[in-house]
Amino acid sequence: MAAAAALEAAAPTGALWGLVHDFVMGQQEGPADQVAADVKSGNYTVLQVVEALGSSLENPEPRTRARGIQLLSQVLLHCHTLLLEKEVVHLILFYENRLKDHHLVIPSVLQGLKALSLCVALPSGLAVSVLKAIFQEVHVQSLPQVDRHTVYNIITNFMRTREEGPFVEELFEVTSCYFPIDFTPPPNDPHGIQREDLILSLRTVLASTPRFAEFLLPLLIEKVDSEVLSAKLDSLQTLNACCAVYGQKELKDFLPSLWASIRREVFQTASERVEAEGLAALHSLTACLSRSVLRADAEDLLDSFLSNILQDCRHHLCEPDMKLVWPSAKLLQAAAGASARACDYITSNVLPLLLEQFHKHSQSSQRRTILEMLLGFLKLQQKWSYEDKDQRPLNGFKDQLCSLVFMALTDPSTQLQLVGIRTLTVLGAQPDLLSSEDLELAVGHLYRLSFLEEDSQSCRVAALEASGTLAALYPVAFSSHLVPKLAEELRVGESNLTKGDEPTQCSRHLCCLQALSAVSTHPSIVKETLPLLLQHLWQVNRGNMVAQSSDVIAVCQSLKQMAEKCQQDPESCWYFHQTAIPCLLALAVQASMPEKEPSVLKKVLLEDEVLAAMVSVIGTATTHLSPELAAQSVTHIVPLFLDGNVSFLPENSFPSRFQPFQDDASGQRRLIALLMAFVCSLPRNVEIPQLNQLMRELLELSCCHSCPFSSTAAAKCFAGLLNKHPAGQQLDEFLQLAVDKVEAGLGSGPCRSQAFTLLLWVTKALVLRYHPLSSCLTARLMDLLNDPELGPAAADGFSLLMSDCTDVLTRAGHAEVRIMFRQRFFTDNVPALVQGFHAAPQDVKPNYLKGLSHVLNRLPKPVLLPELPTLLSLLLEALSCPDCVVQLSTLSCLQPLLLEAPQVMSLHVDNLVTKFLNLSSSPSMAVRIAALQCMHALTRLPTPVLLPYKPQVIRALAKPLDDKKRLVRKEAVSARGEWFLLGSPGS
């Protein structure tokens, strides 16, 4: 009571006395807050509170003393900011003294100390004194949880600003007794604390200071050595966290034991997670040792640590058959990845060893293991950049490495070749490592590998990829050594084509086309390869070879890949666009010219598939154009189609005019597809000249019945432009025109199906952008489900509405596609579809089911699941529908439902078992597989419901075990196996 005695001053007011009495003697909680509020607002001072408490603090009854101190502590918790330094000193002396008191009093005392620990005015030295008193007077470890938490808070508060100095060990003891955390949250825990939260918080404390190191590291080693998996993981992760704050000094004495434990875990563990954490810990340890600044006379721990690692691992590397080879390599790589110094040290020791081992072993499989390890070490080099060229550790091994890689590339084993290709790519990525002679050799190998036969596809693909990566780095080497060879190859291919096809020549030709596009990763190479491919197309078109559509399509695919590679570089992108597109258009226009003697060859270019391939080239070459350049291009291309202005095309002396919108007889209007590819891929803000005329022409053409290909292309083009057009009067006009056109066409006559196609595409364009008119058009589409002629097409139309297109209305082509359009379509339209189904006459019901199936099929399953129970009766009915599409989609809806909502489904078990078993002998393989997957999922229903069916199902499932298709048998095996286990113990 020294504090109270020393502070005699003002007379306490009566109200305060009353409040204090109510709290201490009356056991009411309210007054405490009242007093705190009054102190805070300045009505009373803390001193007055102490005086008012006076006698209760000295009361012989411990409960009363506890109550008194509790009040004071609560007031302090609210008002610690108001305390003066002198008051703090007195209060702390008082509280320290009270720590000796009865155990009932202790919790309140600790609360008070906690309040004081928050004081800004805490004089230096008092923190030490408080902690000393706590650890001296109280056995913290045996306090109840709440009070341990308070002590923990006091410590953290002090730690924030002050030195914990002499209490490291005590602090460590009270915190580390929780390690490793083993905590399972109670069910219905309102706090939602997860085990992971506790682990992370404790780890933050333990790894907060290097001063814990001497106590923590032995504990961690002990826990890593234990048998408990979670303890191992937690310890390794904590070690990892510690390395961020530790230095050499803290780690020094424990390095041998730490290494021994980590090594054992990586060598022997059965758990991949422990292995990964062990490697991560080794990585951080090495990083920590590399980071520390050394005194001039100190021993460098990093070197001795790494040499320890090397010594324990190197002999395993020499035994490529043995099981410790990979763990050893991983340990070394984890250490080498930590710093440039570590990498240097390990690489310079390991590389010679591995190079020697490679030559010592002759089997391809062993060589492959060694090369794979080598590759791992080489990859690590990329993490560090060396200022000085001569310092790079790889320089000394360059020749040996190259000869080894080339040896691998010529090995008969595909696996070894593959690793060789990857190693070559990594070596090439090292700046200034490979000489021009090395590169010439490498290019020669890649050329050879790019023409490998059918059975080593993986190698060929890898070689093409490597060519692409390396060509971007060494364009000169590739354009001088590879491109000329490919050009020659292409010429040979052309002359072979004129003679007629041989299968091997044909596949070689294909390889050549792919190699040309693969290597086009640098702007300067594109300038050589693109003309080659275009020249090749002209040759085909001149008609002096036996061109098949597949040849032209192959060239187009290569062009498309090249266009994809150019997209990222604006310069290449524009070069490709302005070179390839006029050329393709010129070829197509040429082919579409009416001729006196029709030649079969030229018409190849007008075939549906060939035009589709050209469409994808034009689209890919347009989407990434900048709006300015696109605007430049659009002023040539739109007039070409509307006015027949061919001036910008190369070789443009055509025998007659190009009038795709007028021409009736020949194939000119088929080229609308190419116009579509271009205008529908333009950025949204590019203005299209003569838009009004263009839209009207497209609309007109879309309802022409002579050529379905061109009318569909026109409808798609119209829809694509509509989707991007800004809202406003002009858009409404276009829409009105379209609706009129559709209604006129649907009425009757020869154009019904064209009008339907137009309706479908326009609807899609509007559904994607959430246009208000879309619901109207969707309703019109639903009406058509009842149409005897167009009903089935309308049902399939729902698939188109819900799926992603590849050529128009794509996000890549800057169309307006809202992300949730499928969900929105589902919520807006499914009730109407269900209603329509119930109202529809029997013969068109399947159309509704099919439409619904398409909608359900495309919806993400998590969105679908909550809605499915309401559709259940409909789905059960759909199982009897004879249409395969409906069956398949229904089964794929029911399967997750069986897994997620077994209780609801068990009401229908009889129906489900019969239907699924029936469908398991459907003529369609996909339906059989889906039905068997549903049979499998059925086993999730409650066992008592299923047991009556068990013998029948097991007998019935014997039949699909002998299905002619392996994929069906596989599902039958797993479903039947699961049914056998029903009702057996342990299931």
Place this chain on the structure above:
Amino acid sequence: MVGGGGVGGGLLENANPLIYQRSGERPVTAGEEDEQVPDSIDAREIFDLIRSINDPEHPLTLEELNVVEQVRVQVSDPESTVAVAFTPTIPHCSMATLIGLSIKVKLLRSLPQRFKMDVHITPGTHASEHA
């Protein structure tokens, strides 16, 4: 990797077996996806049925322990016969009969009834080959 470190505390007959690589899922070929082409039951298909059976005393599969191998599966779809030879990890393995039985039951449940099956120990690898 060396298995069995923490399992059961030293009562295993072979606590430290060599572990073999698992073969991945069988890749699906174009022929398998073609409705019309029948796929015959082949050795790999039988091997896929039994390779994932767990060993009675390790948390490992028969494949990882090399107890079963694809080359030791003989199958003839037209003649409806299957013969599987398995190799116990050590010659005195008391679990050999249990392993044999597990394989047999798995095949009985998974193969069409027309098949006649024979499951036996690889000759020369076990003390009680004829059991």
